[in-house]
Amino acid sequence: MKLNSGIVQILVLLCCLLSFPIFSESIPLNKNQIRLGTYSQILEDPDSSLTIDSVQKKDFVSSNQTNLSFGFTKSAYWLKLSFLNPTDSAKEKMIEVTFPLIDEIDFYEPIHGSYKQTSVGITKPFAERPIKSHTFVFPIQIPPGESTYYFRFKNDDSMQMPLILWEPTAFYTNIRDIQYINGVYFGILIAMAVYNLFLLLTVRDKSYFYYVFYILCFALFLMSQYGFAYEYFWPEFSWGARRMNPFLAGVLELSILLFTRDFLDTKNTFPTLHKLNRFLIALCAVAAVSAFFVNLTIIALQVAVLGLLTVFSILAFGIKALMVGFRPARYFMIAFSALLFGGVFYTLKTMGSIPVNFITEFSMQIGSGLEVTLLSLGLGDRISLLIKEKQEAQKELIREQNDSIAKQARLNESFARFVPSKLIHLLGKEEVIQVSLGDQIQKEMTVLFSDIRSFTELSESMSPQENFNFLNSYLDRMTPAVEKHAGTIDKFIGDAIMALFETSVDDGLMAAIEMHRQLKTYNVDRNRQGYKPIETGIAVHKGPVMLGTIGSKNRMEVTVISDTVNTASRIEGLTKNYGAKILLSETAFASLNDPSQFLYRYLGRTFVKGKKEDLAILEFCDTISEDAEKFFKTKGIFEKGVLEFFQGNMESAKLHFSEVLREFSTDSAAIWYLQACRTPLKAD
Structure with a gap:
């Protein structure tokens, strides 16, 4: 009886196996998503004549592609998907065709021994889709046991049929993420x-x-x-x-x-x-x-x-x-x-x-x-x-025009040594002979003012000829530094230089830094010849100026008259107080294209002679100077000290400036502020 019972169980098992189709690999129904390419069976319909009844009698070929793709083809393609639900209840799933550019998709779902057809595609209204999505989505209920579903694809474009089987919750999560990302x-x-x-x-x-x-x-x-x-x-x-x-x-x-x-x-x-x-x-x-x-x-x-x-x-x-x-x-x-x-x-x-x-x-x-x-x-x-390139071309054009003018009029060339041609051009004149007394123009410009410190004392120690030789030697080195950065020297006032920049404040500041570098080289030469080094102060300010001609009919000159020029001169005078090399007004600083490329610090606010309101100034340091590293390290502490100073917290300010001097003992501005903390300043 035991043997017969075992044989019966084997026969029952064989009958069960024979009652279902044999799958090379069954489609998992317990995953959130699975690509159906390799689980699909394919049938090509070259003349698009097959129907759902006829394809059920045809032999399908198993696919080996994860995402089905057949390129450009005029054939229709049928896909067969067989599911085995081992449970006693239906499983809710969704089949998504992720390629959205398919002309026709016919989906056949088994219902009561026949098939229900759902037709979608890009050639059909969007409202006919069972699920409103940018891809084609078909909700299905997989009944217990075996069930077979069919797809028919027809496309005049590339034939692509990527299919994914989804759990509904996973699908809606995925579609939400896709919508958000896109x-x-x-x-x-x-x-x-x-x-x-x-x-x-x-x-x-x-x-x-x-x-x-x-x-x-x-x-x-x-x-x-x-x-x-x-x-x-x-x-x-x-x-x-x-x-x-x-x-x-x-x-x-x-x-x-x-x-x-x-x-x-x-x-x-x-x-x-x-x-x-x-x-x-x-x-x-x-x-x-x-x-x-x-x-x-x-x-x-x-x-x-x-x-x-x-x-x-x-x-x-x-x-x-x-x-x-x-x-x-x-x-x-x-x-x-x-x-x-x-x-x-x-x-x-x-x-x-x-x-x-x-x-x-x-x-x-x-x-x-x-x-x-x-x-x-x-x-x-x-x-x-x-x-x-356009700027270079314009500069080249100006040079050519200047050369042409020089060749045509030697007199203009000689006169240009005394009156810069750029000033003539700013007045709207092509040649110096066109300039008349009273010609004027108002323009926003950058003004640079430079002066040699203690020049009177230095001058008294030299003969008149030595004075002229010294000034010419010094000015001969400073002039190219100005012109290198598109500047124009308006006039030489003894040892002082007044230059104008039509382009930007950056050019004026770069010219000031270049002048400082040229001065260092010049001092090396002076030291080699046994002369004492000299120091200069440079100020850069920006504002409206009135450029024009003054004088008489027989003797006139082109010059600039404005409060901007006076302010630049006053700021330059402050370099002596602070021991600074280069000062910039807050107006000029605000016009810099990129202040971060320079090394600077806030020096405070001061009353400038001739101004009703105080003016903020900033000190700039050459990034390749020997003091640059210390200047940079103490910048934050110094500016805190300045802030405390102007808020009246003198004790706190003294602590900050003392800390600066421990790191940067030759910081003239810190020394000046430390002294000012101890001795109240008198208004000018």
């Missing part, structure tokens, strides 16, 4: 487009127009590619929605080529390749327009091939630009390398040459954030380079 991503693209649009309106350089056009095309293309455009922009425009993707692909390729042509200036730098670029632009324009008229399979293949040609064209331009030393090409190649190679992967994926996976599906999206940022930086670098 919202942030597309928000960044739009923000960059708006930002560069403002730059376009400000700079008025057409490069920004092409860049904004490219970003918008790129964003719209990805929205279409990933189904968001159909979901949010044209959910009822089924016919046009299907054709918008190849149209946007063609426009995107067109925008990239236009941007490349302008950014790399291909017309002037690569005339031969420029012709190829124009030809590709024309092809992309034709492909984009024909997307609404030509067979979808043909136009999809066209834009895919044009995409590859565009990639290789842009790489050729970028490499060529790098070879000729075009500086902005570095940003261009770094930015586009990730995107363009991603484009190659994406195109090959679309053509079915490589499998569909996360990398190939989102290859264009992965590097685009970095690409957009780097291209924006590249544009800024390119504009800076163009501005610099």
Whole structure:
């Protein structure tokens, strides 16, 4: 009886096994998500004639692809999915087709011995989808035991059928994350487009127009590619929605080529390749327009091939630009390398040459954030380079004009030694003979004032000839330092120098630093010849000035008259009090392009003769001087001491200045403040 019982159990087991199909690998139903590619069985329908009844009698072939992809094909494809639910209750699941650009999807769900058909696709209204998502999602109830589901796919574009089986909770969590991530991503693209649009309106350089056009095309293309455009922009425009993707692909390729042509200036730098670029632009324009008229399979293949040609064209331009030393090409190649190679992967994926996976599906999206940022930086670098070239060209033009004037009028050349030609030009005159008494112009300028300390005492120890030789030797070294930074010396007042800067405060400050460096070299030469070193004080101030001619009809000069000049002279006088080399007014400091590149400290507020209100001044130190390290180390402590001083906390101020002197014993300003803490100052 035991033997017979064992045999019966074996027979029952065999019968159970024979009653179900034998799976090479069953589909797990206990996971949050699983890709169904390798669990699918495939049947090609070359003439799209099969029905749900006929395919049930056909032999399907097992798939070996994780994400099913068959490239460009006119065939329809049937997929068969068999589930085995070992429990006694139905399992709720969702099947997602993650490729959103499929023309027709027919889903057949078994119900009461027959099949219920659900038809969706990009050629059908968005409202007909069972789940409102940018991808195609089908909720199912898998009954106990065995059940078989069928899909029919038909697409005039690339045939891709990536399927995922989801737990409902996991699906909705995933779709929420995708919506959030893509919202942030597309928000960044739009923000960059708006930002560069403002730059376009400000700079008025057409490069920004092409860049904004490219970003918008790129964003719209990805929205279409990933189904968001159909979901949010044209959910009822089924016919046009299907054709918008190849149209946007063609426009995107067109925008990239236009941007490349302008950014790399291909017309002037690569005339031969420029012709190829124009030809590709024309092809992309034709492909984009024909997307609404030509067979979808043909136009999809066209834009895919044009995409590859565009990639290789842009790489050729970028490499060529790098070879000729075009500086902005570095940003261009770094930015586009990730995107363009991603484009190659994406195109090959679309053509079915490589499998569909996360990398190939989102290859264009992965590097685009970095690409957009780097291209924006590249544009800024390119504009800076163009501005610099224009400035150099303008300077060269001015030099040529000055040479021409010098050759035509020797008198003007001689007179220019006494009246700088820049001052004549500022008055709106081309030649000195055009200047009349009373000519004047008001302008915002930077004024530099320099003076030798204790010059009277030094002068008394020299003969008149030695005085002239000394002054000429000194001024001969200082003048190039001013002119090197686009400055104009208005006049020499004995040992004092008054210079004007039309460009920026940075030029005036750099000229002051250069003068300080030249003075150090000059003192080395004086020491070698047995003379004592000299010290100077330099002040830089900015404000409105009145430039014009004064004097009489027979004797006149061009000069500057304004409170700005007087203030600069008064600030220079303060260098003696503080023992400072270079002082800058708060007005000038506020106009610096980038103060962080200089070494400075806040010196406090002071009453300047002729001014009703006190004025804040700052002390600057040459970064290559021997005192630079100590100046930098004590900057914070010194400024705290200044703050305490002006708040009336003299004891606290003395502690700070004493701490400064322990580190920087020759700090004249700290010594002055320490003395001022002990002896109350008298108002001027």
